[in-house]
Amino acid sequence: MTDGELAQARLHEIAEASLEGPGVTRLPWTREHRDANRLIGIWMKDAGLDVSLDAAGTLVGRSPNAGSKPLILLGSHQDSVRQGGRYDGIMGIALACLVARRFRDRWSDLPVAISVLAFADEEGVRFPTALIGPRALAGTLDPSVFELADADGIRMSDAMRDFGLESERASALAMRTPPVKAYLECHIEQGPILEDNALPVGVVTGICGITRIAVTFAGETGHAGTVPMSGRRDALVGAAQFVDEVNRTVSNLSDLRATVGQFDVRPNVVNAIPNEVRLTLEIRGTDDVNRASFKQEMHQVASRIANTADLNLIWTPTYDQPAIACDAALRRALAAGVRQTGHRVLELPSGATHDSSAMADLCPVGMLFVRCRNGVSHRPDEFASADDMAVAIDVCETAIRGIADQTE
Numbered sequence: 001m002t003d004g005e006l007a008q009a010r011l012h013e014i015a016e017a018s019l020e021g022p023g024v025t026r027l028p029w030t031r032e033h034r035d036a037n038r039l040i041g042i043w044m045k046d047a048g049l050d051v052s053l054d055a056a057g058t059l060v061g062r063s064p065n066a067g068s069k070p071l072i073l074l075g076s077h078q079d080s081v082r083q084g085g086r087y088d089g090i091m092g093i094a095l096a097c098l099v100a101r102r103f104r105d106r107w108s109d110l111p112v113a114i115s116v117l118a119f120a121d122e123e124g125v126r127f128p129t130a131l132i133g134p135r136a137l138a139g140t141l142d143p144s145v146f147e148l149a150d151a152d153g154i155r156m157s158d159a160m161r162d163f164g165l166e167s168e169r170a171s172a173l174a175m176r177t178p179p180v181k182a183y184l185e186c187h188i189e190q191g192p193i194l195e196d197n198a199l200p201v202g203v204v205t206g207i208c209g210i211t212r213i214a215v216t217f218a219g220e221t222g223h224a225g226t227v228p229m230s231g232r233r234d235a236l237v238g239a240a241q242f243v244d245e246v247n248r249t250v251s252n253l254s255d256l257r258a259t260v261g262q263f264d265v266r267p268n269v270v271n272a273i274p275n276e277v278r279l280t281l282e283i284r285g286t287d288d289v290n291r292a293s294f295k296q297e298m299h300q301v302a303s304r305i306a307n308t309a310d311l312n313l314i315w316t317p318t319y320d321q322p323a324i325a326c327d328a329a330l331r332r333a334l335a336a337g338v339r340q341t342g343h344r345v346l347e348l349p350s351g352a353t354h355d356s357s358a359m360a361d362l363c364p365v366g367m368l369f370v371r372c373r374n375g376v377s378h379r380p381d382e383f384a385s386a387d388d389m390a391v392a393i394d395v396c397e398t399a400i401r402g403i404a405d406q407t408e
Ligand code: GLV
Pocket: 122, 123, 351, 352, 353, 354
């Protein structure tokens, strides 16, 4: 069995650690997370790593040559979206374990130590926040997030306590010694570019920044049959114009994506004029300046629509995550690994966010994308082939050897 086939078999097995229903649903600090960690612990031990769980719920596999050697971190997230696939996140952990396994029994020859990190939560599906594990390591964790509740009213700190964790200790995890040389993450591309280019892997240049805004248009309700059309203050008409303008404007800007993902109409009945619409606008892009100016432009658009339609506008920015650049030396190390496998090097940005976004506050980060079938992700039919995963393992092994050589 090749390492790619072993990765495939492991990913099929761990997909059973899921709530029932189509695809994989595995949320942080749940029974499914515990079941997944049990298997990941077996993969880590098979790679010769010492396994422990940190206070944020990250399962850590440390090479036994740790100590004062510079550290290379490898990893990704164990959690999934609801009814997601078998690869997003967890593939990066499976591949990291198989990369570490290449060095098993020869740790003392290696001038660097390796830790594999299986982060608890990246998707932000259970709690309205994410990246607790990497933020804890980077020392950027805001402890107020532990008070956030999930849809069942369970506070994050309680969910973590039931998982056997003391959330108060998570803020003290910030890694200072030994020096962290790199965080490397393999992830499915979640888009079509590698497939379009007939390439198994690609080197990531950077990860988009994200801006989220809660927008409310408020007008006046009334009888749908008796209030004349002229003079209505229909909040849905204004909100619909806004969605259309967002979409038309961003479609002419190749480096940005903008999405109205949530839309809540009140009173939401068939025979009353809508008096309130709450929606979310999410803007992503790898250039923080462009993202900020698009946000400002859309604020002006919303204000103009509200003035013209006699609506009130509430514009509340709720989230801002800066874009990050992948480290140039790590990009070169990964590119050298790709060339060694005989493939062309393609560099591409990431429109999805990743644990690497938060790890960039701790150390240089490098990411390798693996081709996914039809570019689909966050769906049960998400798929990466054993052959492509095998290429990714080879690339990471070469990259680590390159980083280690520079350390000697
Ligand atoms: C999650 O991965 C996201 O990009 O929102």
